[in-house]
Amino acid sequence: MIEPSAKAAIIRLFHVYRHYHAQNALDDLTLDIYRNEFLFITGPSGAGKTTLLKLLYRGETASEGQVLVDGINISRMARNRIHLLRRKFGIVFQDYKLIPTRTVYENVALVLEAAGRNARYVRKKTHSVLRTVGMENRMNALPPALSGGEQQRVAVARAVVGDPTIILADEPTGSLDAKSASLIMGLLKTFHTRGATVVVATHDRELIRSIPARIIYLNQGQITVAPTI
Amino acid sequence: MLSLHFKRALLDIRHNRLLNAVTITTIALSILIVSAAILFFINTTDMLEAWRRGIRIMVYLEDDLDPGRQQAIAARLKGLYGVQEARFISKQTALEHLRAQMPRQSAILEGIGQNPLPDAYEVQMIPSARTWEKAEDLAQRLEAIDGVADVEYGQRWVERFITLFNLFRLTSYAMGGLFFIASLFIVGNTVRLILYTRREEVEIMRLVGATERFILAPFYFQSMIQGILGGIAGLAALLIMFMLIQSKIQAVAVGGTVALRFLSPGLMMAIVAASALVGWLGCHLSLKQYLKA
Ligand SMILES: Nc1ncnc2c1ncn2[C@@H]1O[C@H](COP(=O)(O)OP(=O)(O)OP(=O)(O)O)[C@@H](O)[C@H]1O
Ligand SMILES: [Mg+2]
Numbered sequence: 342m343i344e345p346s347a348k349a350a351i352i353r354l355f356h357v358y359r360h361y362h363a364q365n366a367l368d369d370l371t372l373d374i375y376r377n378e379f380l381f382i383t384g385p386s387g388a389g390k391t392t393l394l395k396l397l398y399r400g401e402t403a404s405e406g407q408v409l410v411d412g413i414n415i416s417r418m419a420r421n422r423i424h425l426l427r428r429k430f431g432i433v434f435q436d437y438k439l440i441p442t443r444t445v446y447e448n449v450a451l452v453l454e455a456a457g458r459n460a461r462y463v464r465k466k467t468h469s470v471l472r473t474v475g476m477e478n479r480m481n482a483l484p485p486a487l488s489g490g491e492q493q494r495v496a497v498a499r500a501v502v503g504d505p506t507i508i509l510a511d512e513p514t515g516s517l518d519a520k521s522a523s524l525i526m527g528l529l530k531t532f533h534t535r536g537a538t539v540v541v542a543t544h545d546r547e548l549i550r551s552i553p554a555r556i557i558y559l560n561q562g563q564i565t566v567a568p569t570i
Numbered sequence: 571m572l573s574l575h576f577k578r579a580l581l582d583i584r585h586n587r588l589l590n591a592v593t594i595t596t597i598a599l600s601i602l603i604v605s606a607a608i609l610f611f612i613n614t615t616d617m618l619e620a621w622r623r624g625i626r627i628m629v630y631l632e633d634d635l636d637p638g639r640q641q642a643i644a645a646r647l648k649g650l651y652g653v654q655e656a657r658f659i660s661k662q663t664a665l666e667h668l669r670a671q672m673p674r675q676s677a678i679l680e681g682i683g684q685n686p687l688p689d690a691y692e693v694q695m696i697p698s699a700r701t702w703e704k705a706e707d708l709a710q711r712l713e714a715i716d717g718v719a720d721v722e723y724g725q726r727w728v729e730r731f732i733t734l735f736n737l738f739r740l741t742s743y744a745m746g747g748l749f750f751i752a753s754l755f756i757v758g759n760t761v762r763l764i765l766y767t768r769r770e771e772v773e774i775m776r777l778v779g780a781t782e783r784f785i786l787a788p789f790y791f792q793s794m795i796q797g798i799l800g801g802i803a804g805l806a807a808l809l810i811m812f813m814l815i816q817s818k819i820q821a822v823a824v825g826g827t828v829a830l831r832f833l834s835p836g837l838m839m840a841i842v843a844a845s846a847l848v849g850w851l852g853c854h855l856s857l858k859q860y861l862k863a
Contacts, residue, residue, distance in 0.1 A: 400777065421782070428779035440771045442585075454574060455780035499778065 350409075351376040351507065351538050352397060357406035359392050359562070366392040368562035370406070374540060379533050381549050382542040384559035390542035391435055393559070394509045397540075398430045399423050411506075428456060431505035431537075433513045437496045439484040445495050446471065446480040452503045466502060473528065474498045489516030497525055507538045514548055526551055579791035586764060590796060593760045597800025600749035601845055602807050605833065607742035608841075609808065613830050614735055621728065625700050627693040629656075629712050630720040640689070643717050647691055652699040652708045661687045688719060702728060750848065753800075757793050757852025758859075765789070765860055782861070790853050797849025801842035805833070 352374035359367040366389045374380055382390050395401040396408050399415055408415050415426055439448050446467060453463040471477040474494040484492055493516050500508055508529060514522035530552060533539045543549065549556060558565055583590045631643065647656050664687040695708065709721045765772065775785050809832065816830050833841070 398777070424776070424779045424781045427777060430779075432777065434777075438774050438777065440774055442771070451775065451780070452778045455775065455778060455784050460574075503779070 349375045351378075351411060353407075353409040354396070355407045355409075357396065357408060358404045359389070359396065359401060360404045365562045367396070367403075370562065370564065372557065372564065374538065377533070377536055377538055379530075379539045379552060379554040380541070381554050381556045382540065382559055383544055383546075383549060383556060385544065387561075388559040389562040390544075390559055391511055392562075394432075394511055394540065394542055397507075397509065398427055398432065424455075428503065429506045431500035431503060431508045433493070433496045433500045433508075433510040435511035435515070435542075437484070437492045439492055439495060439499075441483060441485050444481050444483060445476060445487070448484065448495060449499045449502050452499055456503060470498045470502045471495075475524070490518065490521050493517055494521065494525070497528060501528070501532055505537065507540070508532055510539070510541045510543075512543050512545075513541060514543070514545060522548065523551070575787040575791050578788040579795055582764065582788060582792050583795060586760075589760055589763060590792075593756050593796050594800045594803065596756045597753050597797060597845060597848070598803035598807065600746075600753045601801050601804025601841060603749055604742070604746045605805060605808050605841055606811070607739075607746065608837070609812065609833055610742075611739065612833070616831070618728075618732070618735075622700055622702070625695060625702075625705050625723060627695070627705060627709055627712065627721060627723045629691040629693055629715075629718055630688040630722070631690060632717050632719045633688065635689070635717055639717050643715060644691070646715050647693065647712065650708065650711055652695050652704060653693055654696040655694040656691045657694070659690045659692055661685045661689050664688075664690065753848050754852040754855065757796060757849050758856030760796070761789050761793060761853050761856040762860060764792075765857075786857055789857060790850060793849035793853035794846045795849070797846040798842055800849075801845030804845070805838055805841060808833075 350373040352372075354370055354372045357367055357370045358365060368389075370389075370393070382393060384390055392401060396403055397410060397415075399418065403416055406416075410426060411429065413426075418426060440451070443451070449471060450463050450467040453466060458466075468477065468480075471480055474497055476491065476494050476498060479487065479491065484495065487495070493513065497510070497513060500510065510529060513525055513529070517525060526548065529539050529541065541548075629647065631640065635643070644656065644658070647653060662685065665685050668687070693708075693712070695705065699705075699708065705723055709723060712718060713721045772785055812830070812832055819830065
């Protein structure tokens, strides 16, 4: 891979493998993600998109190879420092991962509370983000009472509320109608403009076409030449 | 930040009412038993102390001594070290006392032709000599005096009581230890159960950058609240039992010398604090185990 701006890479993967038993979810993956880049990772189901994202925030560890985030080799990161790594990321999980017993507001505010922000800031910021995703009138609802699309919007709100450096979004528009999808993408675009690095994993071609961005095509855990999108 | 964890803990307690009720009840029972033992010790120590301070030796004389011998005995008696005062109680006075104490049985006493009671001296000891050992020693010296038939100061009874008292003390230490361990176990178990039902939530909190401390703090708060509530409930139960017993005793011993006292506010606070500590420790041990796994 040519590295014209290696210094600007915020994430670097060197010959990364991730095995699950006999299967290689990621197979000798080398990739740089640049600071303030908007990157799509696409490919068929089971290609390893989610696995790749998990490696970045130590949701999984690489079986082999090195993963660097902000110049830090996270494969060797001590357990009691992982929360610092995770605070750099805002993550929209494919399965949302909202806490079912806590309200929409509490789910979003949690990020700021965990980061030790003061109560006034937490209240103000949480309200403002929920307004942005159009969920402020469902603030006191519990996630199970929400539609898939609504849950996804809450998940996006939680991902961006902490003003992260890097936003990872795994199928962030999977359960949304076209209108909501473009709202979410507009939101991600806004955060990108403000300086965040945004990585979106999706197999939605419409979505990929909607924004000019670098596209990585993953197949069977390897980066391949994209078939015509 | 602290109030956040505290609120979370209260919510958790409300959410797991039954589990928390069981835990708090167990702690309350432990505290009840342990503090009942403490209360018993305090009052019996008081009682022993009162007896010790009021210790008197009764010296009974042989029958029909002539006045000369009686006076000689009195002189010997008063000359012994440790004796502060010796008061003569004649057999007539003793009988009158007995009559006054048992008005209903006075008919029986009338029936006795001859006064069966002996003349006696009531010996008061000097304050520094008022210990069981010195009383025993003095009693032996008194017994050696010619013309003294018998010496009594309830020593046997007190000794037996002290032995029993020590036995009881040991048993309640053992019981206290047992309940302490049981409380630790049940608190820890509650924490483990709640953690188990919350493992998804805990994982999500980790994913959004929460520290272990942030995640676990509400559990510590919850366990300490359980400890405090259990402690207060246990003491409240003890107070109710105490008041019932006291009113019973008061009814029996009218104007008697029995003045029981309850635990002092400082001691009650210490017990509640200890109970909170038990909660904290139970939680800590359980979490340490959980985090290792
Ligand atoms: N925890 C796991 N245990 C075993 N196999 C796993 C695990 N996670 C992922 N895999 C396997 O690794 C491969 C890559 O999975 P991954 O979830 O990364 O795919 P994906 O590209 O995100 O797919 P999708 O588009 O369906 O979300 C799949 O074959 C999957 O079965
Ligand atoms: Mg996936």
